[in-house]
Amino acid sequence: xxxxxxxxxxxxxxxxxxxxxxxxxxxxxxxxxxxxxxxxxxxxxxxxxxxxxxxxxxxxxxxxxxxxxxxxxxxxxxxxxxxxxxxxxxxxxxxxxxxxxxxxxxxxxxxxxxxxxxxxxxxxxxxxxxxxxxxxxxxxxxxxxxxxxxxxxxxxxxxxxxxxxxxxxxxxxxxxxxxxxxxxxxxxxxxxxxxxxxxxxxxxxxxxxxxxxxxxxxxxxxxxxxxxxxxxxxxxxxxxxxxxxxxx
Amino acid sequence: xxxxxxxxxxxxxxxxxxxxxxxxxxxxxxxxxxxxxxxxxxxxxxxxxxxxxxxxxxxxxxxxxxxxxxxxxxxxxxxxxxxxxxxxxxxxxxxxxxxxxxxxxxxxxxxxxxxxxxxxxxxxxxxxxxxxxxxxxxxxxxxxxxxxxxxxxx
Numbered sequence: 001x002x003x004x005x006x007x008x009x010x011x012x013x014x015x016x017x018x019x020x021x022x023x024x025x026x027x028x029x030x031x032x033x034x035x036x037x038x039x040x041x042x043x044x045x046x047x048x049x050x051x052x053x054x055x056x057x058x059x060x061x062x063x064x065x066x067x068x069x070x071x072x073x074x075x076x077x078x079x080x081x082x083x084x085x086x087x088x089x090x091x092x093x094x095x096x097x098x099x100x101x102x103x104x105x106x107x108x109x110x111x112x113x114x115x116x117x118x119x120x121x122x123x124x125x126x127x128x129x130x131x132x133x134x135x136x137x138x139x140x141x142x143x144x145x146x147x148x149x150x151x152x153x154x155x156x157x158x159x160x161x162x163x164x165x166x167x168x169x170x171x172x173x174x175x176x177x178x179x180x181x182x183x184x185x186x187x188x189x190x191x192x193x194x195x196x197x198x199x200x201x202x203x204x205x206x207x208x209x210x211x212x213x214x215x216x217x218x219x220x221x222x223x224x225x226x227x228x229x230x231x232x233x234x235x236x237x238x239x240x241x242x243x244x245x246x247x248x
Numbered sequence: 249x250x251x252x253x254x255x256x257x258x259x260x261x262x263x264x265x266x267x268x269x270x271x272x273x274x275x276x277x278x279x280x281x282x283x284x285x286x287x288x289x290x291x292x293x294x295x296x297x298x299x300x301x302x303x304x305x306x307x308x309x310x311x312x313x314x315x316x317x318x319x320x321x322x323x324x325x326x327x328x329x330x331x332x333x334x335x336x337x338x339x340x341x342x343x344x345x346x347x348x349x350x351x352x353x354x355x356x357x358x359x360x361x362x363x364x365x366x367x368x369x370x371x372x373x374x375x376x377x378x379x380x381x382x383x384x385x386x387x388x389x390x391x392x393x394x395x396x397x398x399x400x401x402x
Contacts, residue, residue: 009302013295020294105290110282110304110350 010115014122024098025127031091032131033138035084039217040139042080044150044209045157049073051194051201052154072161085220092224095124096232103236113233120229121222128221132214139210147195147202154191262376264389264399273388283352287360289339297334298327301346308351311383316348320375337368348379357389361396369396 018025053069099120106116139146159165195202265273282304291300317324320341326334334342340360347355361369376387391397 006305009299013299016294016299017292101290102292105292106303108281108284108286108290109300109346110280110306112306115305 006115010118011122014119014126017119018123018126021098024095028091028095028127029131029134031087032127033135035087035091036131036135036213036217037138038080038087039084040135040146040209040213041150041153042077042084043212043216044146044205045073045153046077047205047209047212048150048154048195051205052191069158069164072157072164076157076160085224088217088220089224089228092124092221092228096228100232100236103233104239107233107236113230113237116233117226117229121225124221124225128218132217136210139206143203143206146206151191151195155188260384260386261380262373262387262389264391264396266391266397270388270390279356282350283347283354283356285340285343285347285355285357285360287336287339287358287363289334289343291342294330296328296330297342301327301342301349304346304350306350308349311348313349316345319378320345321371336363337372340364340372344375348383353384354386354388357387357391359390359392361389362391362393373399 049070103116107113291297292303295303314324317327322338322341322345326338326342340357343360344355361372364372376389379385380387389396
């Protein structure tokens with residue numbers, strides 16, 4: 001068969017499957033949007049860190065603060081990414097579990113495993129595109145809310161470490177040659193100031209965070225998906241070897 | 249005296265086997281899922297019957313779809329439908345059509361025809377005989393039906 005015809009047939013099958021599993025896909029997209037939001041916050045926090053770091057850069061008296069600060073954020077982002085990866089694997093696993101009968105039908109009818117993988121990946125591509133588009137709309141509609149939540153997250157991360165919290169309190173209370181306590185009475189006030197006065201930079205950060213989120217999620221999503229689909233197909237082939245289908 | 253024919257000594261024909269004979273058979277000869285015709289043909293509900301038949305695109309037969317539809321007495325409109333309820337006989341014929349389209353030389357009916365009416369069984373057996381004569385196929389019919397097992401080999 002012509003290659004072009006096969007590719008078209010694969011796309012048609014993927015689209016038909018995408019339309020058929022509406023109910024499952026609705027929940028799948030919803031979960032994917034939640035994962036998008038989680039990851040977006042991680043990326044936005046990582047990107048907005050530069051703005052805060054600039055404020056500390058000239059404070060030579062308190063050299064240990066930037067290190068403590070970065071360590072705290074690194075822990076938060078790494079743990080967050082692990083949680084996102086776990087949720088993503090769980091989501092893809094649920095999709096694979098719901099499709100195991102279809103895989104068996106495909107293999108029993110003599111379908112090639114690689115075509116099945118292609119169909120599943122294309123279908124998931126539609127899902128990922130839908131989720132990213134819906135998330136973009138949510139982001140555009142609720143920019144102020146996202147901004148407030150990012151500020152709150154910064155405050156939560158700082159407040160989590162008592163050492164850092166104490167160090168920062170000292171920084172803002174000590175009357176030495178540092179510039180910070182001339183403008184702000186505490187860290188929370190500083191963050192709010194940074195984030196509300198740099199509107200242009202903020203929009204750039206949100207857009208970059210969205211881009212990085214899409215990129216990171218696409219890479220991880222397809223990597224996990226390929227592994228999960230191949231394992232599932234391999235499992236279905238083993239099932240056939242047991243000859244349960246013939247009741248023998 | 250002519251030696252009795254067994255399914256192990258023949259390469260072409262229609263063979264009706266019981267469960268024990270079939271168990272012996274699959275120990276000797278490897279069988280692939282795509283060679284088997286099931287009574288409950290499971291197909292992907294989001295695809296048309298025609299697309300389901302095209303799932304296996306490994307080897308394409310030289311026979312045309314029209315010719316095979318005529319041979320199996322199937323309506324072309326049936327293939328364009330999606331998610332409809334097929335009768336058992338139609339399911340069996342569709343699977344047979346799939347095997348013929350993909351040039352399978354050995355076809356196994358796994359308890360597929362036991363539940364058919366006598367007229368349908370006769371029609372299917374005559375189709376099988378014609379396929380063996382015209383296209384040199386090997387067809388195994390796994391059955392629990394005592395009347396059918398009495399026919400044994402053709």
